[in-house]
Amino acid sequence: MTTPNSTLRAVRMGLLMSQDEFARALHDAGNHAGSPNDANKRLVQRWESGTTSAPRPLYARALEAVTGLPIESLGFPSPVLARIADDGHGGHDLKDPPVAVRTPGTQPAAQPAPQGNYSGVWLSSYEYVSSGRGNEVFPGKHYVLLLQHGNRITGRSLPGASLNPDSPLTLDLQRDGSTVTGTWTERTATEGYYRGARYFGAVQMLAEPTGRRMAGKWVGFGKEFDVNTGPWELRLMEASTTKATLNKYNRPPE
Structure with a gap:
């Protein structure tokens, strides 16, 4: 039984690309890097459906170039990633790994889907303290x-939809009743105060019965090896994932 890679699908849709457009971007990235590949729509479909569990190294590098994310943040299983790292010849697209290892933010496919679905466009809001700027908030x-599949919720900020430009955010969450727990990753703006640094951590929220708001806390590591925390809220804008809806919200929040 295959498990769809909803993380990769969320990232692709968050980039406002169809499967065909995504494949063309991968093909162009390979040519630009001097490592041509044969990416096509069918290959993207196999990754997203889980039929093919992981890309060959050639495609992994193109995926990182197009998405701006490390391959381990694109929803592929850890055991397969280890095999990719050891594969000096490229090989063929790899099928299901021999051992299922559960990593943070993932969960078994056998769990039943919860009632309701949180797929859609949400406004993510959090606060953080900058120690280097006088502890200003x-x-x-x-x-x-x-995008929700079973109990798992994956998210990606739209490319032009952050308060600070060029600061993509990804979420890998698990829902258990009204509790939503998981991990977050954000790459700060290249020209901003943190100069493109990548931060990551955990988040836990409680979902309101309406299904339109989640609120809780984030935790993460600071530059001085300290542990920071703060409030985080997700508020539903529209329960739609159409390209028209994504284009509508592809702008900085007010």
Whole structure:
């Protein structure tokens, strides 16, 4: 039984690309890097459906170039990633790994899907303290696309939809009743105060019965090896994932 890679699908849709457009971008990235590949729509479909569990190294490098994310943040299983790292010849697209290893933010496919679905465009809002700027509190806001498959919710900010330009956010969450727990990753703006640094951590929220709001806390590591925390809220804008809806929210939040 295959498990769809909803993380990769969320990232692709968050980039406002169809499967065909995504494949063309991968093909172009390979040519630009001097490592041509044969990416096509069918290959993207196999990755997203889980039929093919992981890309060959050639495609992994193109995926990283197009998405701006490390391959381990694109929903592929850890055991397969280890085999990719050891594969000096490229090989063929790899099928299901021999051992299922559960990593943070993932969960078994056998769990039943919860009632309701949180797929749609959400406004993500959090606050953080900048120790280097006199402990001033700053907001972080993104419009994010969430996709739910079973109990798992994956998210990616839309490319032009962050309060600070060029600051993509990804979420890998697990829902258990009204509790939503998981991990987050954000790459700060290249020209901003943190100069493109990548931050990551955990988040836990409680979902309101209406299904339109989640609120809780984030935790993460600071530059001085300290542990930071702060409030985080997700508020539903529209329960739609159409390209028209994504284009509508592909702008900085007010």
